Structures are given as structure tokens and as C-alpha cells.
Amino acid sequence: MDKNIAVIGLGTMGRTICETLVNRGASVLAIDNSIALVDKVKTSVEKAIVMDTSDSDAINQAPLDNIDIAIVTIGDSIEDNILTTTLLKQKKIPYIISRALNPTHSQVLRQLGADKIINVEEDYGNQLAEELMNPYVIGKVSINDDYIIQEISVEEIPMKVTNKFFANHNIQICAIQREDDLILINDIEDIQPNDVLFCLGSKSNFNTLFQDISRKS
Template sequence: MVKTFAVIGLGLFGRKVCEVLIEKGGEVIAIDNSPDQVNKVKDFVTQAILLDTTDDETIDDAPLDHVDAAIVAIGDNIEASILTTTLLKQIGVPYVIARAVNKTHYRVLKKLGADEVINIEEDEGRSVALNLINPSVLKKVILSKNVILSEINLPKNFIDLKVGDLDLKDKFSIRIMAIRRVLTKLDSDGNSIREELFLYIEDVDKFLDGDILLVSGATTDIEKFSSSIEV
């Protein structure tokens, strides 16, 4: 079943949300109070609307009756973000995701009933800092508010150990889900061929130098683990 989303605020962040939702097969109603911003998305979204979402009479006329979720992507205009989030909840949008620009804004949006609040600047700043402090963490995917999936370089002291030798669940409350392993072979002409394997943990006899671990757990637990390892 195709899902329908409303994206309100069509700056860089909002436009990117529209693009990805469309690419993944969703229907997108894109809304902004700027004609220039609406024009930038009108050719690839399902519907582009010039609308002031801070006006309760105007927003009542918007075609939002059947949207599955609304994303309030408004940037620095905190008042507009707050009013829009409030009105979306009042008209019964089932799931509202709002963008916050600081901690106070975050708390206000949560109190207003936003189902999910994201702080782009804070999250990105945290990510940059963590990558500098813990270069062993390669990539991460957010699974829920507190749980992430991360790729981590194999610690040196894990080399040649067996999966059963580790006790990460009890020590750090994290799980190793799989391993990404790169093998180099020679073809018949003596040329190197790089082969990448994705191995589920039950298929791994022991860890090899160069393995990349795919681990899941709470953000703080993975940070604690990655800070403790030697790479």
C-alpha cells in the first residue's frame, strides 16, 4: 500500500526528504509559504502547494485528511514550526515528525504532541565528534530513538578469536549481527581480485584481521564499546 506524506518547509532539508520519499515509492504533498520553494519541487512531488500552515483556517483547507505522516521541516522560524506542529495535531494528522533547532525547541515540540522530534544540527555535530573520537565507527543506521546499527572495525584483540569467546551482550549490552569481510584472491593471470562477503554471525568460525563488525544496541552502549577498543 502506497503511503502519503506531507512535507512542510521546503528548504534543503525538506527538499531532500521529499526526494527520498518519492524515490522509495511514497506520495508526497509538499507545502511551503514561498513560491520559489514550491517551484523547486513541483516537478517531482505528487502535489506542491503554496500555503501558510500557521493559519488555522488555511490549514483546514489543505488536503491532509489521508496523509500517513507529516514532516515539519521548517528551519529557523521556530514560531512557524511550533504553530504548524500544533495545528497538524489538532486536525488529526496521525503521526507528526518535527525538526528542532535547539534543545528548548525540542522540548516545546514534544510537549505539543509531536510524535517524533529530530535535531539535525545536534545529531550531525554529535556524529562528527564521535567519528573523531572513535574512528573505529564507520557507519550507523538509526533503528529507533535509542537503538542504532553500526559498522565498527574489528578490534585488534578480537583477531583469531571465535564468536563464542566474546561476551559483548553481558559486558556492553550490544550484539554482533553480522560481519563484512574482504578477501583478496589471484586470478589465473596473477591479478588481484577483491571479493567482499557478508557473513551472518553463525557462519563465522573466527574473526580475521580486516573484518568489519555489524553491531546493534543502544547508542550509549555502542559508544562505550567503541571507546574501549583498540583498533
């Protein structure tokens, strides 16, 4: 991964992102206003500096000219988070990802022009609720804002399902994991109890599908 990425805010989330990016081959600039937190990552990233990124003079002096992506993970101060995002936007960083602490904060960051918003608490809450209500969903990958691929364990669905059942909800089964074999849906006719399905559809269609399963089970 040939990217120059700045991670601003070195709490648990920021440090984890730094570690993952370095392992994937990215060049990481780690920034925080805490000497102690910078010390925790300075030996693993290309460059780590102590800086108050909510200060315009400090940001203007920061080595950000070659940064492709800036990730703002500041979580202890909404004000510092917003100011940092604003200053990065003024620096014309090509792509800015900012952490939001609540829905209002998320809306403000979007209005400021952040390219992607991370809603950690909200995303985790949604994930936990989905796991509790839909235990047969064992994996999910977002394609864009509307479409996702869901990995579904047939064994955990409390009713018999067929290809037609999914098709009636505008959900496309792309492939099936059957024991050690990955089978394209065109190669088979029936869904078997131990299959794992890889399904493509819109979020709204999946919600309708899950509601239908709940009603019929």
C-alpha cells in the same frame, strides 16, 4: 511505498525529503509560504501549494484529509514551526515529524505531541564527534530509542579485539563481512584484522565499549 505525505517547509532539507519520497513511490504534498520555493518542486511532486501553515484558516482549507504523515521542516521561524505542528495535531494527522532547531524547541514539540523530532544540527554534531573519536565506526542503524546496530571496521580499531571482548560489554556480533562473504557469527571463532563487524547493542553499552578501546589503545 503507498503513503500520502505532506512536507511543509521547502528549504534544502524539505526539498531533499520530497525528492527522496517521490523516488520511493510516495505521494507528496509540498507546502511553503514562498512561491519561489514551491516553484522548485511543483513539477516533481503530486501537488505543491503556497500557504502559510501557521494560519489556522489556511490549514483548515488545506487538502490534508488523506495525509498519513506530515513532516514539518520549517527552519527559519521557530514560531511558525511550533504553530504548524500544533495545527496539524489539531487536524488529527496520524503521524507528525517536526524539525527542532534547539533543545528547548525539541522539548516544546514533544509536549505538543509530535511523534518524531528531527534534531538536524544536534544529530550532525553528534555524528561528527563520533567520527572523530571512533573512526572505526563506519555505519549505524537505530533499532529503537535504546538499541542500534553499528558497522565496525576491525582494521581501524587500535587494539586486538575478540568475540569475548565484545561479549563482555554486552555487545552481540550478528554477522561479519569478510572480503566478499557475509558470515554469521556462529559459523566462525576468530575475528580477523580485515573483518567488518555488524554489532547489536544498547547505546550505553557501545559508549562503554568505545571508552574501553580508547583507554586500552
